[in-house]
Amino acid sequence: MKFDTERRWELIDKISRETVNYGADKTTLKTILAELTVKPLTGIPFAVAVLYGFWAFFNAFAGFFTDGFFVPFFDNLWLPWLQDIFPLEGSWLYYVLVGDPGATNSFEAFGILTSGMFVAIGIVLPAIVAFYLFITILEDSGYMPRLAVLVDTILHKIGLHGFAVVPMILSLGCNVPGVASTRTLETKKQRFMMMILLSIFIPCGAQLGVMLSLIPEYFGYIMLYLLVGFFLFGYLLDRIIPGKSPEIMTDVPPFRLPTAANVTRKLWVKVKGFFTNAIPFVLLGVGVVNLLYLGGVIDWLSSVLEPVFTGWFGIPKETVAPLIAGFLRKDLAVAQLSAIDMTGFQLITSVVIISIYFPCIATFSMIIKEGRRSGGILKVLGGSLLTLSTVVFLWGGLLHLIGMVLGVR
Amino acid sequence: MNQKTFNTILALIGFGAFISGVLEVLFTLTGQTFQWGRIAFQGDFTFWRGIILLSSGILSLSAIYNPSLIEKRAQAILASFMIWIVGGLEVFSTILESITGGEDLWLNTVQGFLNNCVDSFTPAVILLPISVFLVLIVFREERKNER
């Protein structure tokens, strides 16, 4: 036998009256504090403080490990040692593994064991540890959903509705769980929109970390351009795609002090994941690019794509190699871009293009997996590729145009 | 604790934060740095730090109006948390910076570490202990009331 909804509530009401006794209702300091963090007037300054906190923490932490220890280690010990003991100088194997024999720093040697290891361990590892520590504290304290509510309130004030902010924040850690979390959205349209927008416009923690470490002076511009793109294309997609995008209710949990045990456990799982899933891809990325160089493929691709690159996007053709590495790891691609000789504006443009031209493989397979659950694989895949190519050409080209109009180089 | 002491502390942090915030913003906008004793108005991201201190100051000062209201006390706590973030992270990063030894040293000497730590600091570091004190007493009071 089954009850209907109303009857069920009636019964529950009776049970609870018999068994549950709520103490005197008190407004506590904690509940008021919690409210203050979502009210724009008090919440925005606090959110700015939290973001500043992240930035300061990241700088101190990643700077400590990267500049303080890894740079001297890789440049003064590791690289000279490898160049010294590695046989077969001049062979293709040497080129792939060690790279440029005359390099004086690990960053510009471009070998798997030199640049690959340095980028993976020296730059990205400290960056993602700092990043995930921060995200974990956001998640466990209960501030994250509050930040989402605050951002949502602001978006509504400027006329943007139906954006799912929690998946956005999660994507800043890694796009894969971000895409997975769109499962909590109600309609297929909303899921599709958020999946595609997240994977195109939101750089993941590893990429953010490399950008903050290597090109901090351009970080703000790149993020601004990506976020504007996120909301603009979100607005457009919302008009174009048929279907509904209902309001998203975020259930706000109470504030809790994050427990050290849970924070370290989650951090540990992620760091382990980085060693098993990410580092091999970084090394593979360096290897693939080096082999393609040796095979002449990169030079050929560069000259074929040169009109598009220099003509449409306004970036040098050398950026083809990082773009290929970017299929595997965006963080590696950004690191490689920063080593190429180009103007600041070209660097901004090429990092923007690296971010939007294709989701990394892990994210892409997640989209395929999720597509099966929401509206059919072909529809989702076709839709994302169409959106993707439109965005890359329009949004990437527009940046070139902006540069020309403003006269910056 | 009586209202008067509470108000005095609030006013102290409020004015302190507000004025240093305004100064930091002004110095960034005019592109100057300024040092007063060991207190330095400089560093990365001074502008945003200034904005945070400034708004923290406003929050504290407007809580003075009636600190016996729980809403106002919550506001004062929020303002103090903002100072904790700015000041606390500065202490954190100064310590980390002082541990590394620069170009050809892996670790700094103890002497070098200490010198570096007390070299100079921004106003938020001075406000930090007061704001810690404020938060502690508010929460202690709260616990007393709950009983």
Add this chain to the structure above:
Amino acid sequence: MTILLMGHPNVGKSAVFNRLTGANITESNYPGTTVDFTESYTFIGGKEAKIIDVPGTFSTEPKDEAEKVAMEILKEHEDAIVVAVLDATKVERGLYLALEIMEKNYPVVIALNMWDDAVKQNISIDVDRLEEILGVPVVPTVAISGEGISNLANKITEASRIDAEKLEKRIENLQNEI
């Protein structure tokens, strides 16, 4: 034996799962952390049991993909025991889902999780009386510290199916007693 952990989002299902099985799945303080299921094995009453952490769901009528996953799992495991995890500070909400599952004729145990929060908020729940009325075991738990978890594991074998009509009568009779 298959055991499903079900309940609203963010009530601590994954935390209970980790304590029961020693697994390491993500616990976070926001609703919608778990959107896919995870299974693991443990010993309950001397027998090996499969435990599944089901995505959070508000009712048995799914509103989104995560809830659809939850309902698929429930349907796939017709002979499973369900541990309905409730937030002890929001008993009514949780009972709604628990009742729905009991009506579907699954044997149920109720875990009143976040018991520590309830105590802090001066909420008192008469566990014995609740057990008596519902006719299923009810166990207070604090999943983050592990309190009550072994008790919960013991009670799983006592999970029982209920007769909805009798339950309704028992509830109706409550008022007469008062």
